[in-house]
Amino acid sequence: MNAVPVTPGARPLAVRAHNIRRHALRMGQVQGQGYIGQALGAADLLAVAYFHALRMDPANPEWEQRDRFYLSIGHYAIALYAALIEAGVIAEDELETYGSDDSRLPMSGMATYTPGMEITGGSLGQGLGIAVGACLGLKRKGSDSWVYNLLSDGELNEGSTWEAVMSASHWKLDNLIAIVDVNNQQADGHCQEVLGFEPIVERWQAFGWYVQRVDGNDLDALVQAFDQARAHTAAQPRVIICDTRMGKGVPFLENRDKTHFIRVDENEWALALQALDSGSQA
């Protein structure tokens, strides 16, 4: 399926997801902060994206035939760096520089800094529109590459996201797969209190998208959803709505009172790594 295998003898997705969580926790430890709740929650969907779905060449992140992966949520950079480290695009020891001066791994993801970071996110509501243009461009070139865009539930507040949602179905962009990370947390609290997004499935359907909603921490369900998104034959864009649990894999963080930014005390990073390692089936 993948034209270029990510690594020879690829390890099971559960190991990939575990390693992504581990890389992210280590980056958080370096800085003493970071959007670790989101990273732990999104690790499974990133594992499936990078180690099951995406056509890519870790040695050449700008390979023309690659599938594009656009991260519009710049603050999830810690999660994407972890995936790129696991994929071999970024060397593992570089995670020590996360968020430091002159690092290639800034706190908010930017295309100009990091190999494999396709777009500059962070100003929310821009990624899906850029993806629409890229899909049009790829079709114009006769390319069979996919464009994936990872956005967040909070990002659905932005009107520009819905301009792009409407446009993608108008142009019948069957080379676009949006992934919405639904963790129901945004800066000021629960999404449903800040600006509710439900009924999320019906809304995307009404805009003309092929919609799947899955448990975003269930690897088998994610694999099936990514496969189905690509196998779907109708000329329409696809969205996978992933319900994820912030802090997933570290029980004391999963249960912590959370908002957008999970508080982790200085001594807790090592404990979190221990908890992750002891809880993992991998």
Next chain:
Amino acid sequence: MNSQTTGKKRLTTSAMIASIAAEGQPTRPAPFGHALAALAAQRQDIVGLSADLSKYTDLHIFAKAHPERFYQMGMAEQLLMSAAAGMAREGMTPFATTYAVFASRRAYDFICMAIAEENLNVKIVCGLPGLTTGYGPSHQATDDLAIMRAMPNLMIVDPCDALEIEQAVPAIAAHQGPVYMRLLRGNVPLVLDRYDYKFQLGKAQVLRGGRDVLVIASGLMTMRALEAADLLHKDGVDVSVLHVPTIKPLDEATIIAEARKSGRLVVTAENHSIVGGLGEAVAGVLLRNGVTPTFRQIALPDAFLDAGALPTLHDRYGISTEAVVQQIKGWL
């Protein structure tokens, strides 16, 4: 009281797409649309995007010539800019078109972060710059230069006439990086053919010499300055006109050299608010370089302007030829 009883023709709000040409002035139709269509015949990477204003930006000429490269993005300017960024990422050279108010005010963050921050090759070409419609503040981009000048990486071009637009289109396409160009559309006056002029990106050019006054102008105000210079000549005032079609980066060397020539009143003239446009850009350059001539600005006031007929408004706000003449006389 109607016009019959006064015996005077009452001017009404100009059509949205009114030509700025004076009666009897030579013009060329839709220079942007024709130039882009011609360029696209040679360059396969050129694509055109509209936000439901192709007829009002002359992009419909391109769309007719190259329908497969015309992208109607709908009335969604944020998407227009993001999608242009996405197409540029895939190797195309998109011309994204709308009105100047919508690009500068509504889509600013999208131009800034999706396009300029990565120095992507998107050309933003916008109708109704400054005061070129009588529709009032919703459509009058009196602040677009101030807004856009603040954006790093963005080149800004303010052409004077049809000839310059025709020449600027291939020039901005050849430039690697984002460009914002102000557009005159419809039947656009033809002026610079009489001055043996050739557009050069980033270059200011002296169109006529003069001992008494140096007018530094861009866009349609260069045309007004040339007309004013002819009129002032009859009154024995010798006016030089320096045309500055590229607002950013500014041709500082030429501006400094001309302003340094002693004894002349230096006047900037722009179709833009007095805040943050050509005038203040020139003032900054001169002061930073220790050049301090007597300096005056012809510009629109820092205000939301009236609706009405363009000739009325250009008189009222000081950018008609007659108003330029009167202001310069008052300063001498």
